[in-house]
Amino acid sequence: MPLLLFTIIYCVITHLLNISYGPALGIYLIFFGYIKGNFSNKFHDFLNLEPSKIIYKQNGLKDSLTELLSLTLVFINSYLIANDPFTIFEFVYIFAVLGVVYRFAFWGITRTIREKDIFSRN
Numbered sequence: 001m002p003l004l005l006f007t008i009i010y011c012v013i014t015h016l017l018n019i020s021y022g023p024a025l026g027i028y029l030i031f032f033g034y035i036k037g038n039f040s041n042k043f044h045d046f047l048n049l050e051p052s053k054i055i056y057k058q059n060g061l062k063d064s065l066t067e068l069l070s071l072t073l074v075f076i077n078s079y080l081i082a083n084d085p086f087t088i089f090e091f092v093y094i095f096a097v098l099g100v101v102y103r104f105a106f107w108g109i110t111r112t113i114r115e116k117d118i119f120s121r122n
Contacts, residue, residue: 003110007070011077021082028074029101036109039116048104055107063110071098071106 007028014024040046048055056064075098079086086094 001066003070003113004066004073007073011073015077015081019081021078024081025074025078029105032109033105036105036112039112045108045112046105048107052103059108059111064107067106067108067110068102071102 010028014027019027037046044050059067075094079094
C-alpha cells in the first residue's frame with residue numbers, strides 16, 4: 001500500500017510540474033531500480049531470473065497486483081503528460097516494455113522493501 005500511495009503522490013507532482021514523458025517515467029524507474037538493486041541479496045533477486053511461479057509464490061497476489069498497478073499508473077501518467085497521440089505500434093511497444101520492466105525489474109520491489117525494512121525507524 002505505501003508503494004501505491006507513493007506512486008499516486010509522484011504522479012500528481014510530475015503532472016503539476018509538467019515534467020516531460022521521459023524524465024517522468026525514468027526518475028521513477030531509476031529510483032525503484034536503485035532501491036531494489038541496493039537492497040537485493042543477490043543479482044539473481046535483482047533481475048527476477050527465477051521462474052514466474054516461484055516469484056509469484058514469494059510475492060503473493062496482493063503485492064503483485066499493487067506493483068503492477070503502480071507501474072501502470074506511472075506509464076499512464078507519463079502518457080498524459082506527453083499529450084501526443086500514440087500510434088498503434090507505439091501502444092504495443094509501450095505495453096511490451098511495461099511487461100518486460102514489470103517482470104524482470106519491478107516485480108518484487110515490495111518484498112525487497114519489506115525484507116530490508118528500509119523505511120522503518122529503529
